[in-house]
Amino acid sequence: MAKHSKRAQVVGGFDTFKAAQRAAREPPAQAPAPGQPGTPPGPKKIASRIDHTALPTKHEIRCYECGYEFQLTGRTPTTHCPKCRKMLEIKEYTIDGEWSETVRTAGAIHVTGTAVISEGELIATDIILEGQLDGGVLKAYRWLELGASATFAEKDVSGRDLRVAAGAEVVLRRKATYTNVELHGVLKAKLHASGKVTIKSTGFLQGELHAAHLCVEEGGGLKAKVRVAKSELVPEKNESEQLKKTA
């Protein structure tokens, strides 16, 4: 304990735990007789011995070389994959103007509204697309966010989760399969989500929806054929029989 208090001004979580244990073992200090000078102070509160406890932020990182997912504590521009030992960049990129190079990062890429991606691959954990994708390929391992001014071909973008920004109007002709979907804008698609679909107050979904979870905020719109069930989906034959009986 002594070596910790010498070098650190910030008390760690383990020190806190040990201090609490010690305080619980120590007998409470006896109250001094009234009127006696130099009254010793009361038992120290645990909180007064603690200045600040800081916990570093943990980030989920996915190696873009081998696909291994791991946690990283704190912020660092680069790291090494624990599995394949390759060096990974964890920078955040903002692309503005014409761009034709490949970018691979375990951080995020923001393609602004004035950007035109003519060639190359953009691979990142999270990608925000607000510009024009005219030949390149976008691959997001986590969130793919489509902005109001985004233009792209469906086959050129992919992501695990989809977010449609407020003011955006996205029409997907192919079947869209994602884990989680968050709608702040308008989405017209045949949507299959293995996780949760959230329609915010400004969101609107039109088409078809198959999801495990659905959450619609007050103000959100839904004009679709819906099948939302936690467990295995009910076969369509049973559904039509039930509706015939109630008609």
Added chain:
Amino acid sequence: MEGGGNSQTVISSEVEITGTVKSAGSIQIDGKLDGDLNCSGDATIGKGANIKGNLNVNSVVVAGALSGNITAKDRIEMKSSARVTGDIKAKRLAVEDGVTFIGKSEVNPSGAAPSPNAAPPPDKKDEGKPEDAKAGVFSKR
């Protein structure tokens, strides 16, 4: 029940009704109903309720099981324990996480549907190209 316009009819969990229920005021159903419900006020379907029929209401809060269509003039709210099989139509909708819902939904609170011109007709130039090459996103509203 005493009182004026704030009275609410409650069908408790031990009650089973076969037939159409009509109510000019608010109604809460915690039991079983085999038939339609026509309610000019607000309806509440309790967690233990089981309804096989259509609902025509002003607004409804569903927390139980419902097999039938819901037509609400104002609002439909589905609690996390709701299990709805049927079509719904209302001005406003709120759905909690955990709901089981199978059917069609027609809720458009702010007229936020895509504009009629959102999907442009295929260009003649694109006829030779596969469908996937066409742009999937259109300009902002």
